[in-house]
Amino acid sequence: METRFDPKNVIELLSELVSIYSPYFREEEIMKYIFNWFKSRSIPAELHSYSVHKILKYDGTNVVGRLKGNRPGPVILLNGHADTVEKTLDWSTDPLKAHSRNGRLYGLGALDMKAGVAAIMAAIEAFHNNHKEFAGEVIYTIVSDEEGPYGLGTDAVILDGLADDADCAIVTEPSSGFTGEGFPVLCLGARGGYNYTVYLKGKASHAANPEKGINAISEASKLIVELEKSELIEDDKLGKGDIAVISIEGGGAACSVAELASFTVFRHVVRGETKEYLIKEVHEAAERAGIRAEIKVVFRDSPHSLNDGFMPYVIDENDHYATILQNSIEEVTGRKAAIDYFSSIGDFNYLGTRLKIPTFVFGPSGDNFHSSDEYVEIDSVVKTSEVIYNFLEKMLVANNITILIQR
Structure with missing residues (x-):
């Protein structure tokens, strides 16, 4: 059976996400957009509300959904954050209007990490459309306040037990962009x-x-x-x-x-x-x-x-999920992933140390995160989404279905 996975959809979605200003603690609009995007495609999704009354007095919202298979199998968690830092000075283009040039897409949060969010959403849509019967489950959590001081969105997901049954996690932070290495880069842990x-x-x-x-x-x-x-x-x-x-x-x-x-x-x-x-x-x-x-x-x-700090973690290179994810990366990109470790902190620390599951950081390449003229390499966004889809098929579908990628 042949299905279509159009890379233009990923980039159009990313451009829409960039156009919504969503600095941390002000993510209401983008969360409503993401929720409505899922619901308009009949993909399961819920608005997950949480409140923090100590120190911050903040009411936050995540979007959480599950695709449930018809037989037992692994539970795969996909995680990304939709918030950004504030707009910085000296942009050469409007930071809220995605601008493509020379294979790059420029915009606030384009790299960190709306590209990763778009990659998750597109992969979920394709998997939902193409596979009605599969093993296990896919949990997807698009969270708020990763850029803030406490990572409150993913913290709330964990506190409320929404990912207790996850067997492994992929966080689509820009692993290549942050490490400065060419795409693809797979991070097997973090400081x-x-x-x-x-x-x-x-x-x-x-x-x-x-x-x-x-x-x-x-x-x-x-x-x-x-x-x-x-x-x-x-x-x-x-x-x-x-x-x-x-x-x-x-x-x-x-x-x-x-x-x-x-x-x-x-x-x-x-x-x-x-x-x-x-x-x-x-x-x-x-x-x-x-x-x-x-x-x-x-x-x-x-x-x-x-959530008073972020503990370091490392995944064994011979981990079962790591091996399969590396195979997916090589199949999609034609290259072996460089193995590295994230030098800074993020929601992946909470997932890797508090849920105690293999938590991978894999995402696109680009530069200027938290700065003016932030950009992401367009092809790496598409391939990130394809890798996620491929991995879900390998993990959850007995007889893999070939995807025809429109070039």
């Missing part, structure tokens, strides 16, 4: 990350007699320099973490030595670098620097204990 603040309490004195006090700002500066020299764990897959100071504050009364100071760190971590490890790392740096001020390490507050 994690924590945000913490170091508070220093010195001793005030008159600025004419600074030797009588302990300047908390000076102490913070010395501690930062020494902290950045810390010996980091080197993971055989994830490499090393990073220590990035992202803010510093301090001060006191006029003409006085500063009694208080603080600085905030975003710390990317690898396996073995726990919260306790990071606290110890700060205190060891303070000892090396001869810090006299009192210090306290405080991790950022969070809506609940399970």
